[in-house]
Amino acid sequence: MSNEVLPGDRIATIEEYETGKNTYDDGTVIRTQMIGDAIVDKKERLVNVKNLSSNSFPKTDDIVIGVVEAVMGSMIVVSVAYINSQPIVSKVECICPTRNIRKRNIALVKDLIKLKIVGNLNGTLHATMDGPDLGVLFTKCRKCGKQVVQMRDIVKCTECGWTDDRKLSSEFLKSDFIKIR
């Protein structure tokens, strides 16, 4: 018996069971410390939470959201924070080739970006931003670091008026994930 749990989820009462791996009791109930599979061991009267390996590492066709770590000539490096809208605990990086995108500033370091995983090549996760909903979800002005608004396919700073281009997602500034910043 197993089911997916999020940190803080109630699994059982302390009268029924004892805390096992990755769980704690808050005085009345046993709760989980991490995202994972809750496994109730009825024989030993223990509740354990096992790491969800399927969640902690992106697979092909997964939609990921992350923070741009580095911008290079022909690719960007992204630190993945969400896989299919689920937050992940362990740090995973992916790269996204950008040489086919006709923009000067596809994304900046620290931008929040949505990508689709296309595969795993020699231990490196590769992603794409080819798709209307894929691309930058949140960015700032390159000149002054202040807020920008979208104007067709460019962004304009609300402070200094600097205009710039990005590969914007159709969900630019609309995503709930802006909150995580």
Ligand SMILES: [Zn+2]
């Ligand atoms: Zn500005």
